Amino acid sequence: MKAKDIFNRLLNHEELTREETKQILVGITRDEFSTEEITALLTAIQMRGITVDELLGFREGILATGVPVPLDCDRYIDVVGTGGDRKNTFNISTTACFVIAGAGYKVAKHGNYAATSVSGASNVIKEHGVVFTDDIDKLNRSLNEAGIVYLHAQLFAKAMKFVGPIRKALPFPTFFNLLGPIINPSKPQCQLLGTANLDQMRLYNSVYQKIGIDYGIVNSIDGYDEISLTSDFKVTTNQYEKVFKPADLGFELAKPEELVAGATEEEAAGIFDAVLENRALAAQKNIVLANAGFGIQVMEKGRKPIEECIDMARESLESGKAYATFRKFVELNS
Known part of the structure; x- marks a missing residue:
């Protein structure tokens, strides 16, 4: 997604999908967004309030771009x-x-x-x-x-450094x-x-x-x-x-x-x-x-x-x- 499209939707009080926020997070780790664009994104979502699916999408983006930890245990x-x-x-x-x-x-x-x-x-x-x-x-x-x-x-969580x-x-x-x-x-x-x-x-x-x-x-x-x-x-x-x-x-x-x-x-x-x-x-x-x-x-x-x-x-x-x-x-x- 382009930053302009994201901001237009947020300014119209629209919700982003789980897949969209996942891809935004992945895009951040690939330097597809400028510092100013990331700042605006964080501010816009904070002012509007995040939805459950948006939060889950960002979570999936962090896990997908991070280091997985497969543990030898079924339940912990x-x-x-x-x-x-x-x-x-x-x-x-x-x-x-x-x-x-x-x-x-x-x-x-x-x-x-x-x-x-x-x-x-x-x-x-x-x-x-x-x-x-x-x-x-x-x-x-x-x-x-x-x-x-x-x-x-x-x-x-490698994405956090970005x-x-x-x-x-x-x-x-x-x-x-x-x-x-x-x-x-x-x-x-x-x-x-x-x-x-x-x-x-x-x-x-x-x-x-x-x-x-x-x-x-x-x-x-x-x-x-x-x-x-x-x-x-x-x-x-x-x-x-x-x-x-x-x-x-x-x-x-x-x-x-x-x-x-x-x-x-x-x-x-x-x-x-x-x-x-x-x-x-x-x-x-x-x-x-x-x-x-x-x-x-x-x-x-x-x-x-x-x-x-x-x-x-x-x-x-x-x-x-x-x-x-x-x-x-x-x-x-x-």
């Missing part, structure tokens, strides 16, 4: 947040991934460096000496022997911020996603239904993109949609300050270690257990009640299995 999960809640929480999703793996489930965690907080998934993983790789044999060995593999986004400088220059977020959670290059069959608001939850609910995977989407009513236990939280899955109170699951209400990552990457890594070693604050531990429990329920296709899934997460953590899984992961990936 990714746990991720959209980010952007500006709460500077510790690495809750990443910690939950090791608890899920310690409970015997396979995990393919996709992540990147922090954008709006002190420590993103890649920050805390690298802080422990892990060397990121796109070597498929090494990735599969990690999944097979440790039960978990880490996929550093910058090694796989829009990175433009996104940084713009004074507002673009739809590319919405793509991060759905471009895991291994294409997991299961995902637990945290969203910062209910509008995002509705968008991703439609996205996951069209992708056709088992999913859980969570949002804390007070604006966290994970189950924070600082308020009621909503969960939407393939099987149900429900608002929970922390007390419904036997958890006490957490205080926002108990979730903060700290001021440095080292402080964030210290909290991550404390949780996995079962010596963290009760609130920090409970938050990880809640998120890991809902992740396990997704893996179980909703067949196990959430209370049982949280108990499985608790056993993984308190028995030392989660920490042993992490140590094995570091050993294999350093």
